[in-house]
Amino acid sequence: MSYQIAVLAGDGIGSEVMAEARKVLSAVEERFELAIEYSEYDIGGAAIDNHGCPLPEVTLKGCEAADAILFGSVGGPKWEHLPPNDQPERGALLPLRGHFELFCNMRPAKLHVGLEHMSPLRSDISEKGFDVLCVRELTGGIYFGKPKGRQGEGEEEEAFDTMRYSRKEIRRIANIAFEAAQGRRKKVTSVDKANVLACSVLWREVVEEVAKDYPDVELEHIYIDNATMQLLRRPNEFDVMLCSNLFGDIISDEIAMLTGSMGLLSSVSMNSKGFGLYEPAGGSAPDIAGQGIANPVAQILSAALLLRHSLKLESAAVAIEAAVGKALSDGYLTGELLPASQRANAKSTSEMGDYITKLV
Amino acid sequence: MSYQIAVLAGDGIGSEVMAEARKVLSAVEERFELAIEYSEYDIGGAAIDNHGCPLPEVTLKGCEAADAILFGSVGGPKWEHLPPNDQPERGALLPLRGHFELFCNMRPAKLHVGLEHMSPLRSDISEKGFDVLCVRELTGGIYFGKPKGRQGEGEEEEAFDTMRYSRKEIRRIANIAFEAAQGRRKKVTSVDKANVLACSVLWREVVEEVAKDYPDVELEHIYIDNATMQLLRRPNEFDVMLCSNLFGDIISDEIAMLTGSMGLLSSVSMNSKGFGLYEPAGGSAPDIAGQGIANPVAQILSAALLLRHSLKLESAAVAIEAAVGKALSDGYLTGELLPASQRANAKSTSEMGDYITKLV
Ligand SMILES: CC(C)[C@H](C(=O)O)[C@@H](O)C(=O)O
Numbered sequence: 001m002s003y004q005i006a007v008l009a010g011d012g013i014g015s016e017v018m019a020e021a022r023k024v025l026s027a028v029e030e031r032f033e034l035a036i037e038y039s040e041y042d043i044g045g046a047a048i049d050n051h052g053c054p055l056p057e058v059t060l061k062g063c064e065a066a067d068a069i070l071f072g073s074v075g076g077p078k079w080e081h082l083p084p085n086d087q088p089e090r091g092a093l094l095p096l097r098g099h100f101e102l103f104c105n106m107r108p109a110k111l112h113v114g115l116e117h118m119s120p121l122r123s124d125i126s127e128k129g130f131d132v133l134c135v136r137e138l139t140g141g142i143y144f145g146k147p148k149g150r151q152g153e154g155e156e157e158e159a160f161d162t163m164r165y166s167r168k169e170i171r172r173i174a175n176i177a178f179e180a181a182q183g184r185r186k187k188v189t190s191v192d193k194a195n196v197l198a199c200s201v202l203w204r205e206v207v208e209e210v211a212k213d214y215p216d217v218e219l220e221h222i223y224i225d226n227a228t229m230q231l232l233r234r235p236n237e238f239d240v241m242l243c244s245n246l247f248g249d250i251i252s253d254e255i256a257m258l259t260g261s262m263g264l265l266s267s268v269s270m271n272s273k274g275f276g277l278y279e280p281a282g283g284s285a286p287d288i289a290g291q292g293i294a295n296p297v298a299q300i301l302s303a304a305l306l307l308r309h310s311l312k313l314e315s316a317a318v319a320i321e322a323a324v325g326k327a328l329s330d331g332y333l334t335g336e337l338l339p340a341s342q343r344a345n346a347k348s349t350s351e352m353g354d355y356i357t358k359l360v
Numbered sequence: 361m362s363y364q365i366a367v368l369a370g371d372g373i374g375s376e377v378m379a380e381a382r383k384v385l386s387a388v389e390e391r392f393e394l395a396i397e398y399s400e401y402d403i404g405g406a407a408i409d410n411h412g413c414p415l416p417e418v419t420l421k422g423c424e425a426a427d428a429i430l431f432g433s434v435g436g437p438k439w440e441h442l443p444p445n446d447q448p449e450r451g452a453l454l455p456l457r458g459h460f461e462l463f464c465n466m467r468p469a470k471l472h473v474g475l476e477h478m479s480p481l482r483s484d485i486s487e488k489g490f491d492v493l494c495v496r497e498l499t500g501g502i503y504f505g506k507p508k509g510r511q512g513e514g515e516e517e518e519a520f521d522t523m524r525y526s527r528k529e530i531r532r533i534a535n536i537a538f539e540a541a542q543g544r545r546k547k548v549t550s551v552d553k554a555n556v557l558a559c560s561v562l563w564r565e566v567v568e569e570v571a572k573d574y575p576d577v578e579l580e581h582i583y584i585d586n587a588t589m590q591l592l593r594r595p596n597e598f599d600v601m602l603c604s605n606l607f608g609d610i611i612s613d614e615i616a617m618l619t620g621s622m623g624l625l626s627s628v629s630m631n632s633k634g635f636g637l638y639e640p641a642g643g644s645a646p647d648i649a650g651q652g653i654a655n656p657v658a659q660i661l662s663a664a665l666l667l668r669h670s671l672k673l674e675s676a677a678v679a680i681e682a683a684v685g686k687a688l689s690d691g692y693l694t695g696e697l698l699p700a701s702q703r704a705n706a707k708s709t710s711e712m713g714d715y716i717t718k719l720v
Pocket residue numbers: 089090093094249555556585
């Protein structure tokens with residue numbers, strides 16, 4: 001069997017960490033005798049510079065021809081003056097999500113044993129650990145709802161956005177959250193604002209219906225404001241958090257920061273056919289780009305998720321994850337994960353990649 | 361001069377902590393020779409039980425006749441089965457905010473010296489302290505935007521909410537944030553999601569315009585998802601956070617939890633005429649109601665804010681705040697602020713109230 005991956009490295013640290021993911025993938029190909037073809041395309045700021053827009057037609061066509069997208073990161077100060085719609089992040093990610101109907105976003109965040117000190121939480125809270133999976137609806141809600149725009153003149157001029165959810169949309173993402181929970185600690189926390197939003201009232205109704213099909217999974221509802229708080233006090237009590245598009249944006253970032261090690265977190269955005277976009281949780285980090293110090297682990301783990309979810313190569317995915325786990329527990333760490341006093345032992349981006357490649 | 365305060369104690373711990381606020385207010389009246397009249401009205405769950413709705417006409421009329429509202433807290437398990445619109449919190453607070461056009465919500469959150477250990481943050485972060493004022497728009501955005509509702513049938517049935525902001529609405533709340541910053545550390549952080557929401561793009565435009573009138577105040581913009589993260593890493597770098605209704609709901613709760621001592625936080629919701637509703641940040645806490653252990657400080661500080669903002673009695677407000685400060689630094693604390701090993705020294709609700717009253 002042969003596979004096609006569209007590689008969209010993007011801006012900032014994107015190409016550096018992508019190079020390491022490619023090394024690891026090569027080792028996996030060899031070990032599991034796979035034939036993977038890679039096609040590289042411009043995206044984000046690089047695409048603005050080379051093609052005049054963040055998601056050029058040729059990139060989109062290349063993604064259509066592939067089995068999955070391995071995405072780096074986009075954006076940087078160079079393009080920040082552009083109007084919102086033309087900026088790298090918004091202009092690349094939102095149309096890709098919309099075009100491929102990548103409605104299902106999964107962002108796992110786990111506090112790694114030995115890295116508890118990285119968490120910004122108090123030690124008696126972080127030492128209990130946590131392991132949360134944020135399941136976020138990604139093609140609906142206020143991100144894509146119409147009408148969206150402006151009307152009126154002078155001080156009366158107003159802007160408007162529409163949050164919109166159908167039963168169907170809520171049901172399909174809820175099903176994924178419950179299925180995921182069955183393979184984990186069997187608890188779904190659905191995040192909404194049902195005391196204010198009509199969308200959240202429908203959300204709660206449909207989630208309650210879906211829950212009936214998963215009698216082994218516990219369901220609780222929590223308001224977004226309270227969720228933001230409870231994650232700070234007792235993150236270990238959450239398993240799967242089911243969120244609409246906007247609330248998932250907020251909750252997934254909060255949880256990522258609670259781990260204190262964004263360079264380790266990857267995510268998947270999938271459609272109903274198993275086609276997906278795989279990307280690290282962190283951004284393009286322009287401040288450290290080009291220095292060879294960025295952590296490639298999130299990009300490498302994104303490749304593992306791609307093998308698992310889009311190519312259905314579970315054992316290859318597990319091999320990468322095991323290699324990463326071993327590297328970390330061997331104390332092989334990039335600088336941002338080390339206390340200042342131990343920075344001299346920091347591994348470079350390529351040292352990390354090489355070590356993990358060797359372990360695959 | 362004589363004043364009228366509408367007292368809405370509400371549910372759970374509401375009446376217990378309100379009794380202490382009333383004691384303190386009595387002492388202030390005497391010391392400053394004020395004539396304050398209090399009228400008590402049912403609100404929330406108590407109003408549902410006695411009048412069939414969370415905000416009865418008689419309560420609304422009473423508030424209209426007053427100079428300000430001193431609010432306790434509403435809600436509890438008894439009323440949780442009711443449809444969203446009829447529930448105590450939503451059914452009491454939202455109509456009050458709408459009716460009196462209380463567009464300006466200010467929620468200060470500060471880590472008190474000596475109470476750093478209460479924060480869920482890592483000690484090296486919390487020991488730097490923080491002092492953030494969340495200025496939240498309270499009568500616009502997706503809370504009140506029309507249309508809001510449902511349409512369609514079966515699986516196609518959908519719910520929708522409208523986020524809506526006019527230049528005028530944004531300008532008046534932005535002005536308040538900048539004025540507040542001038543009396544503080546001269547920095548405004550405006551929270552939005554301008555990479556996705558049309559409302560946020562307008563928000564940013566108007567806030568930039570307003571900033572020109574306050575050249576001494578530094579302005580920065582931050583996306584809501586990033587704000588949620590940065591508050592965990594460097595809360596001390598924020599001064600005034602300017603937020604729309606929905607984002608302010610989330611951010612104010614996150615900051616409140618970061619202090620770890622919600623029982624000390626009060627808030628004001630005001631209109632353009634200086635009429636306001638004053639309430640503690642915490643909820644009705646049904647789990648500890650009736651035990652005489654709730655912390656009355658937030659309710660007492662709400663009374664101080666009422667004296668300052670609606671009655672323009674600055675020195676009376678300062679007297680209360682000084683008394684509270686003294687009580688806390690004397691180690692006079694309710695149980696939730698003490699480590700388990702020192703709980704035997706915990707003061708009761710009325711002991712706290714009596715002590716603060718004596719200090720006024
Ligand atoms: C860049 C932005 C449009 C995007 C979002 O809001 O979804 C990002 O924050 C994310 O979470 O992937």
